[in-house]
Amino acid sequence: MQNKIANTLFIPLIARIHASKNFKQYFYDETAMKFEDKIPQKFLKISSEYESLASAARYYETDIMIKDFIATHGVCNVVNLGCGLETLAFRFGKNGAKFYSVDLAEVIEFRQNLLPQNDNETLISGDLFDMKWTEILDKSLPTIFVANGVFMYFTETKILNLIANLKANFKNSELIFDATTKFGIRCANFYVSRFGENMAKMEFCVQNGGEFASKCECEILSKTPFFATARKMLKNKTKLSTRLTMAFVDKFNLAFILRLNLRKK
Numbered sequence: 001m002q003n004k005i006a007n008t009l010f011i012p013l014i015a016r017i018h019a020s021k022n023f024k025q026y027f028y029d030e031t032a033m034k035f036e037d038k039i040p041q042k043f044l045k046i047s048s049e050y051e052s053l054a055s056a057a058r059y060y061e062t063d064i065m066i067k068d069f070i071a072t073h074g075v076c077n078v079v080n081l082g083c084g085l086e087t088l089a090f091r092f093g094k095n096g097a098k099f100y101s102v103d104l105a106e107v108i109e110f111r112q113n114l115l116p117q118n119d120n121e122t123l124i125s126g127d128l129f130d131m132k133w134t135e136i137l138d139k140s141l142p143t144i145f146v147a148n149g150v151f152m153y154f155t156e157t158k159i160l161n162l163i164a165n166l167k168a169n170f171k172n173s174e175l176i177f178d179a180t181t182k183f184g185i186r187c188a189n190f191y192v193s194r195f196g197e198n199m200a201k202m203e204f205c206v207q208n209g210g211e212f213a214s215k216c217e218c219e220i221l222s223k224t225p226f227f228a229t230a231r232k233m234l235k236n237k238t239k240l241s242t243r244l245t246m247a248f249v250d251k252f253n254l255a256f257i258l259r260l261n262l263r264k265k
């Protein structure tokens, strides 16, 4: 693909497949499993146990937050920003939520050939920063935005500007996204570089969730360590090295999921 960030879209899909095969009790993504044969074998081998769980953990935790949002609001919008080959709408099935999946035109085209659009979702081609994609949404509905594996590829200025635009357009809305610290970003860049030179570098990091929420004048609803649940559920089921890395990441707050209420504090 032309866009370097778009090239990264296979990485989380591979992680969802790995996790679904090896840790079903924690995370199972039936739709992702259908793509195993379509992914280059060399890529499937790169993902380590820890790295698969690091990716799966964000879907596990953000799915819980989205479920909670739908249970609270009933009819609402769930918007997946930078959806890539994410199978979120398939994991949820039918309920009061309308799912929207936004990505660059070349990715949406690629996605449509690989993954048929689910009944409950609308695919939108567009640049998530220019806000044209919001035109087809009912802005009066409560809306939850999710950005998994996306924000770290941009600058903080761009992310803050996007959050300000979301706040201005959607009065009753929340945003959930995964974030890592400076050290976490360095480790993540090393991992992604193994997939080839055509992968984008990550730069946006969050050292302190509370400070970031203040910067964008939002209320912080939660800051969830990546492996909060994985470590409890998978106790002795993973390699020792995976267990130690997960414990290290959580203890030093290196990666987490922020849930923000996009209202002024």
Ligand SMILES: C[S@@+](CC[C@H](N)C(=O)[O-])C[C@H]1O[C@@H](n2cnc3c(N)ncnc32)[C@H](O)[C@@H]1O
Residues within 6 Å of the ligand: 003, 005, 006, 007, 008, 009, 011, 012, 013, 081, 082, 083, 084, 085, 086, 102, 103, 104, 107, 126, 127, 128, 129, 147, 148, 149, 150
């Ligand atoms: C690492 S992938 C993550 C995909 C997906 N969220 C997941 O978890 O499987 C990053 C995604 O962000 C998308 N992206 C990058 N820049 C974008 C932009 N300006 N507007 C919309 N999507 C963008 C890429 O095309 C890619 O699909």
